[in-house]
Amino acid sequence: MSDFMIGLCGLGAMFVLMILRMPVGMAMLAVGYFGTVILNGTRSANALLVTETFSSTSNYSLTVVPLFILMGNIASVAGFSSRLYEAAFAWVGWLRGGLASASIIGCAAFAAVSGSSVATAVTIGKVALPEMKRFGYSDALSTGSIAAGGTLGFLIPPSTGFVLYAILTEESIGQLFMAGILPGLLLTALFMAAVALVTLRDPAAGRPGDAVPLAKRFLALMRAMPLIVVIFVSIGGIYLGVFTPVEAAGVGAALVLVMALFTGKLDFTTFTQAIADTVRTTAMLYLIVIGASVLNPFLALTHLPATLGEAMTSVGLGPYGVLLLIVVAYLVLGMFMDGLAMLVVTIPIFFPIVTALGFDPIWFGVIAVIVIEMGMITPPVGLNVFVVKSVAGDVPMSTIFRGVLPFWFAMAVCLLLIVIFPSIALLIPEAMFR
Numbered sequence: 065m066s067d068f069m070i071g072l073c074g075l076g077a078m079f080v081l082m083i084l085r086m087p088v089g090m091a092m093l094a095v096g097y098f099g100t101v102i103l104n105g106t107r108s109a110n111a112l113l114v115t116e117t118f119s120s121t122s123n124y125s126l127t128v129v130p131l132f133i134l135m136g137n138i139a140s141v142a143g144f145s146s147r148l149y150e151a152a153f154a155w156v157g158w159l160r161g162g163l164a165s166a167s168i169i170g171c172a173a174f175a176a177v178s179g180s181s182v183a184t185a186v187t188i189g190k191v192a193l194p195e196m197k198r199f200g201y202s203d204a205l206s207t208g209s210i211a212a213g214g215t216l217g218f219l220i221p222p223s224t225g226f227v228l229y230a231i232l233t234e235e236s237i238g239q240l241f242m243a244g245i246l247p248g249l250l251l252t253a254l255f256m257a258a259v260a261l262v263t264l265r266d267p268a269a270g271r272p273g274d275a276v277p278l279a280k281r282f283l284a285l286m287r288a289m290p291l292i293v294v295i296f297v298s299i300g301g302i303y304l305g306v307f308t309p310v311e312a313a314g315v316g317a318a319l320v321l322v323m324a325l326f327t328g329k330l331d332f333t334t335f336t337q338a339i340a341d342t343v344r345t346t347a348m349l350y351l352i353v354i355g356a357s358v359l360n361p362f363l364a365l366t367h368l369p370a371t372l373g374e375a376m377t378s379v380g381l382g383p384y385g386v387l388l389l390i391v392v393a394y395l396v397l398g399m400f401m402d403g404l405a406m407l408v409v410t411i412p413i414f415f416p417i418v419t420a421l422g423f424d425p426i427w428f429g430v431i432a433v434i435v436i437e438m439g440m441i442t443p444p445v446g447l448n449v450f451v452v453k454s455v456a457g458d459v460p461m462s463t464i465f466r467g468v469l470p471f472w473f474a475m476a477v478c479l480l481l482i483v484i485f486p487s488i489a490l491l492i493p494e495a496m497f498r
Contacts, residue, residue: 208467398439
């Protein structure tokens with residue numbers, strides 16, 4: 065059997081292991097290790113396992129992950145996330161479909177703290193879904209807005225997706241964070257436009273809430289201001305060059321912790337809960353990084369990335385035709401794979417192709433993250449749909465998938481705009497590092 069066929073069999077075995085519910089990181093680790101045993105022997109595989117495990121987990125840039133996750137978890141258990149939703153509700157709740165729009169704004173704001181799509185969907189969903197149910201919103205619109213809004217956690221910095229992409233491609237985490245700001249705001253606006261279109265077509269799906277006096281709007285905004293300040297300090301510090309991304313994560317986590325203690329919102333029980341959730345999520349992400357670090361050398365030995373790259377570029381479709389093939393591949397994989405797993409498996413294959421075609425690697429990072437976001441709400445897997453289902457247990461899965469459809473098309477529009485106008489993603493990084 066040729067090396068290329070061994071590589072294909074390895075990928076097939078990895079997908080089978082994932083289907084059998086083996087953790088993503090462990091599936092990649094197993095395939096990478098035993099594939100290297102077949103190709104280069106046990107001694108080489110053991111050396112690879114030891115060196116890659118140490119070098120990947122000791123990467124200083126990865127420190128940003130547990131710190132930002134801790135910041136989001138403390139903000140969640142301290143109740144700061146509900147203040148973001150309340151502020152958004154006070155300002156846009158009086159619009160038709162206003163509660164759904166407020167949920168999306170709340171998701172966008174909390175995404176700038178947590179960096180996790182799952183945490184964003186769960187946290188805002190627990191606050192917003194009961195309110196939308198109380199106001200008689202349709203199950204499709206209410207759950208769809210939360211599932212779609214949660215995906216913003218993968219795009220708006222600090223994004224774990226951008227951190228992994230940066231580590232896999234050796235690009236700047238700071239530039240990727242900055243590249244996600246304008247697309248994140250654009251996608252938030254498109255989600256709100258989708259809500260407006262849904263309620264225009266069916267006004268009963270999301271009736272307007274009660275108008276809030278201007279004084280109470282500013283009061284709600286002031287209650288959310290501490291967390292907004294943390295967002296501006298951490299992300300703004302990166303843009304101004306005051307902090308590195310790791311330092312910004314440390315400053316943000318420390319500020320949220322101090323605020324939670326000062327306001328009396330954090331006790332020993334909630335603090336240990338935040339720490340335990342942070343450790344679990346970090347361990348999962350580190351295992352994925354270790355698995356990718358062992359899998360990628362195996363794939364390189366099989367020449368699988370190079371062969372697939374030559375095949376895609378030799379079709380004669382041109383740069384944007386090849387980019388379309390990559391996007392379609394992501395959409396198909398998104399139906400079956402977790403977003404982070406998809407990122408670490410595909411980037412070693414697609415990244416050399418994209419850079420060879422002359423596309424900007426930072427720009428492609430944004431494209432990849434948005435397409436992976438689309439996969440998070442695409443059946444039959446749709447990770448965020450299952451997350452929302454865990455919060456809204458009485459809503460059928462089919463209803464949630466129907467609800468996310470307008471938001472899926474909003475993502476497609478956002479993707480198209482960024483392809484046509486790359487400056488949407490590159491304007492801030494280029495201004496920052498000029």
